[in-house]
Ligand SMILES: Nc1ncnc2c1ncn2[C@@H]1O[C@H](COP(=O)(O)OP(=O)(O)OP(=O)(O)O)[C@@H](O)[C@H]1O
């Protein structure tokens with residue numbers, strides 16, 4: 001028995017995971033019709049790859065997932081070019097991951113040929129024989145690569161022996177060559193069809209420089225494959241900075257910006273979840289409480305959902321069930337007050353650290369180190385030390401820039417600490 005069943009729900013209406021590529025995921029996605037249209041139009045209309053940029057937790061992955069879900073459903077010969085999404089997104093967490101990415105991409109395309117084969121054939125495309133694909137995929141060497149490299153995360157199996165490494169490099173290049181031949185035979189004339197791959201969470205490469213270098217490295221390989229269209233997605237300005245690199249000019253579209261959902265859409269998103277998962281129970285956080293949290297947390301959807309879930313657990317622990325919405329709102333407000341006090345009483349932050357946080361809030365939630373004088377610091381180093389103090393306690397996030405002059409943004413917990421420090425005022429939007 002989950003607490004959600006006790007509360008009258010089939011599952012958590014506040015789940016923080018990205019929306020799944022299913023009919024339910026599609027029903028739960030709110031306010032992104034224009035983004036999906038723009039994304040798909042770009043994929044179909046230009047040879048440059050599509051980039052998507054937006055703050056952490058704003059809904060980038062969900063919108064790409066549902067765009068792919070629809071593309072897959074709507075793919076038919078009548079639509080030209082045909083766009084066939086590779087469902088699982090790729091990500092690179094380290095620079096070393098770039099080489100492994102290439103191997104994983106060719107393997108995923110080989111698998112996609114098996115998955116889409118019947119459709120491709122029905123539409124008159126010259127798809128490779130499944131037996132040929134299977135022969136490759138089930139060869140011991142390709143299996144050993146598959147065991148060592150996972151499509152997301154790219155962990156390398158340390159136990160792979162040198163000889164396996166050497167022959168697997170040969171097999172990888174063989175597979176890449178074979179997959180390229182399949183693509184050129186299938187999508188003939190060029191441009192009549194593409195597999196759509198997603199490279200997500202580019203900010204995991206930490207700095208814009210590493211992200212740019214990684215993209216430059218794959219520029220002439222998997223980004224240059226005629227049968228592939230890429231959606232490259234990241235937070236904290238990483239994609240925008242990387243896309244501006246001269247070596248990538250003409251290869252990447254101007255980023256599609258994903259802004260936070262408007263208040264109305266955020267509430268619609270909550271109501272869609274309640275409609276989907278309620279078995280008659282009243283939600284622990286309804287629209288009024290949700291609006292309050294979304295405002296305090298500066299329109300961060302994932303964090304708002306997380307706090308709704310935390311509050312629900314607290315209600316359940318305290319056995320406060322079956323009270324009305326207004327009682328829930330009052331309880332939520334007291335709970336949030338106590339929680340924000342905890343963050344604001346963090347003993348590891350110096351008075352200068354708190355002053356920086358307060359001044360960042362007044363500066364739209366961010367600051368640049370080059371403005372140290374404006375923020376009343378005697379030196380960049382002193383300001384950096386205070387920012388590092390706040391970062392260690394997860395109150396701010398750094399956005400590493402290319403010049404070494406990073407910028408800093410207030411993190412969701414920072415907004416919560418500030419809520420207490422401001423005497424529980426809702427921040428300006
Ligand atoms: N348009 C939307 N309608 C309804 N719910 C959404 C929408 N967009 C995102 N969500 C929900 O918000 C949360 C965050 O979404 P998602 O993981 O897509 O964000 P993200 O921008 O990819 O985050 P990150 O930067 O951490 O990768 C998820 O719980 C998701 O289900």
Ligand SMILES: [Mg+2]
Pocket residue numbers: 018060061062200201
């Ligand atoms: Mg994401």
